[in-house]
Amino acid sequence: MISTACVRHDGVRRGRRLLPLAVALGVWLAPAASSAQPADPLDVPSGNVRLTLDDAVERAVAASYRVAEFASREEAARAALAVRTAAKLPVVGALAGYTRTNHVDEFGIPGSPGTPPRIIYPDVPDNWRARLDLQWPVYTSGRVAALERAASADVGAAGRDVAVAEADARLDAARAFWTLATAIEAVRVVERALDLVDAHLHDVRTRREVGLLAPNDVLMVEAQRSRQRVLLIEAQNAREVAEADLRRAAGLPPGTAIAIAADLGTPAATTPSFESLLRAARASRPERQALELRIAAFTDRRAAAGAALKPTVALGAGVDYARPNPRIFPRAGDWNESWDVSVNVSWSFWDGGRTKAEMAEVAALQRALEQRLADFDRTLDFEVRQRHLDLVAARAAIGAATDGVRSATEAVRVVTDRFKAGLVANTEVLEAQVALIDAELTRTRSAAGAHLALARLERVVGGPLQP
Numbered sequence: 001m002i003s004t005a006c007v008r009h010d011g012v013r014r015g016r017r018l019l020p021l022a023v024a025l026g027v028w029l030a031p032a033a034s035s036a037q038p039a040d041p042l043d044v045p046s047g048n049v050r051l052t053l054d055d056a057v058e059r060a061v062a063a064s065y066r067v068a069e070f071a072s073r074e075e076a077a078r079a080a081l082a083v084r085t086a087a088k089l090p091v092v093g094a095l096a097g098y099t100r101t102n103h104v105d106e107f108g109i110p111g112s113p114g115t116p117p118r119i120i121y122p123d124v125p126d127n128w129r130a131r132l133d134l135q136w137p138v139y140t141s142g143r144v145a146a147l148e149r150a151a152s153a154d155v156g157a158a159g160r161d162v163a164v165a166e167a168d169a170r171l172d173a174a175r176a177f178w179t180l181a182t183a184i185e186a187v188r189v190v191e192r193a194l195d196l197v198d199a200h201l202h203d204v205r206t207r208r209e210v211g212l213l214a215p216n217d218v219l220m221v222e223a224q225r226s227r228q229r230v231l232l233i234e235a236q237n238a239r240e241v242a243e244a245d246l247r248r249a250a251g252l253p254p255g256t257a258i259a260i261a262a263d264l265g266t267p268a269a270t271t272p273s274f275e276s277l278l279r280a281a282r283a284s285r286p287e288r289q290a291l292e293l294r295i296a297a298f299t300d301r302r303a304a305a306g307a308a309l310k311p312t313v314a315l316g317a318g319v320d321y322a323r324p325n326p327r328i329f330p331r332a333g334d335w336n337e338s339w340d341v342s343v344n345v346s347w348s349f350w351d352g353g354r355t356k357a358e359m360a361e362v363a364a365l366q367r368a369l370e371q372r373l374a375d376f377d378r379t380l381d382f383e384v385r386q387r388h389l390d391l392v393a394a395r396a397a398i399g400a401a402t403d404g405v406r407s408a409t410e411a412v413r414v415v416t417d418r419f420k421a422g423l424v425a426n427t428e429v430l431e432a433q434v435a436l437i438d439a440e441l442t443r444t445r446s447a448a449g450a451h452l453a454l455a456r457l458e459r460v461v462g463g464p465l466q467p
Contacts, residue, residue: 049252050259053177056250060173063251066165074158081151087144090136090315099127122324124333129322134315141310146303153297160290167286167459169249174455176246178448181262183239189441190235193434194228200430201225264447267454271391277461278384284462285380291373298366305358311347316340380460387457394450401443408436 051059061067103125108117137144201221208218243258252258272280282288318340320327325336348355415432418424458464 048257050261051177051246051250052261053174053263056173056177056246056260057170059250059252060169061166064165064169067162067169070158070161070165074155074162077151077155077158081148081155084144084148084151087137087147090134093133093135095129095131095133097129099129101125101127118330120330122331122333124324124331127322127324128335129320131318131320131322133318136315137312138315139311139313141307141312143304143307143310143312146300146307150297150300150304153293153300157290157293157297160286160293163286164290167462171455171459173246173249175452176242176249177260177262178451180239180242180246180258180260181264182445182448183235183242184260185441185444187232187235187239189437190228190232192437194225194232196430196433196437197221197225197228264444264451267395267450271388271395272465274385274388277388277457277465278381280463281380281384281461282377285460286462288373288376288380291369291376295366295369295373298362298369302359302362302366305355305362308351308355308358309348311345314344314346316342316344383460384457387453387460391450391453391457394446394453397446398443398450401439401446404439405436405443408432408439412436 101124104121104123106119106123107121108119110117201218204218204221208215244254246252246258246260247254247256319337320339321335321337323335324331324333325338327338328336412429412432415424415429419429454465
């Protein structure tokens with residue numbers, strides 16, 4: 001409890017001017033970020049689910065609909081690759097059928113006197129046939145192999161798309177996690193500031209009772225207290241929104257209460273140079289890898305399209321079992337088998353420009369992807385530089401905020417000693433305490449901002465930073 005001794009009227013005014021600013025700063029929620037191991041938990045109410053940063057990230061990846069979507073696309077690409085691979089293998093099929101024909105006059109050759117004629121074409125209206133057939137494209141001028149390579153590149157690109165979705169989910173979960181951590185701290189700061197206002201209001205009322213202050217001074221402090229309560233409500237609402245955002249990112253059911261364990265220490269102390277970060281980003285970014293694989297796929301598709309004007313060789317074979325068998329002469333209403341083996345060569349000399357148009361289409365699509373890759377590289381240079389500078393600035397902000405806390409702590413100690421000696425008013429103690437609270441919140445925001453900057457840099461680079 002703050003004492004009521006030695007209070008000056010001008011000090012009361014200064015306290016009223018500083019409190020709204022200090023508490024309003026506590027409500028400002030900075031976005032927050034990424035990878036850190038849990039240490040001391042924040043002072044949050046217990047809930048149905050307790051999350052560390054790793055827990056939130058793991059849940060977010062598992063619950064992400066975008067990750068599931070791209071995983072299904074990868075599965076479809078693998079199935080398409082299986083189709084292209086199977087095109088090199090023989091196709092074996094079975095055929096069975098029945099045909100009813102009209103009656104015909106039998107045709108035969110007269111025999112010797114006294115013997116019946118020899119029937120060459122009998123009347124067999126019921127025709128039955130069964131065939132086992134094999135077709136095998138043994139040479140396609142590289143078309144099947146090119147399509148298989150293109151499908152394999154598509155599988156790799158689809159896998160990179162999954163990695164992109166997972167990276168986005170991890171960053172989103174980290175942002176939501178640290179936003180909630182900062183929001184919780186902001187609520188705590190506003191609550192502490194409100195406690196200071198209550199203590200100050202008690203002092204003012206006491207001084208009013210002994211006739212040292214006018215009634216309007218009490219009313220002004222009471223109005224100030226009401227404004228602080230509104231700020232507290234706004235900070236609590238911001239915390240609820242941040243908690244709902246983390247529930248969404250982590251795939252938790254609506255209404256689930258979340259308690260978090262967060263380590264707000266300074267992230268990794270060293271940062272690689274910009275040049276090494278840019279090299280790592282060009283080698284590791286899954287988006288870039290996916291573009292390169294798709295460009296390679298279009299190269300193979302163009303080769304496959306050009307193979308349409310080249311010869312193909314196919315092997316065919318089959319076994320027929322029919323009644324009557326049309327390959328047996330003379331025709332008879334009996335079950336007979338026959339077989340055949342063939343080698344077929346096909347060569348399209350002219351197709352009206354279809355192949356040329358298909359090759360032009362594939363080449364244009366390939367050039368479009370090459371332009372997208374060039375644009376990606378240009379943007380990547382900017383993004384890496386921006387995130388690198390953000391991390392450097394965020395780490396410097398932590399040092400400045402730590403110095404601010406140290407300075408505010410010393411100011412509280414000095415002002416408290418001077419107040420006990422009767423040299424300053426209690427409002428100066430109040431101002432120093434509010435300044436300390438604000439400095440602590442600034443340090444919290446700075447630490448969370450550094451984690452966010454690190455997470456964004458790792459997202460731009462395509463993986464954790466190497467020490």
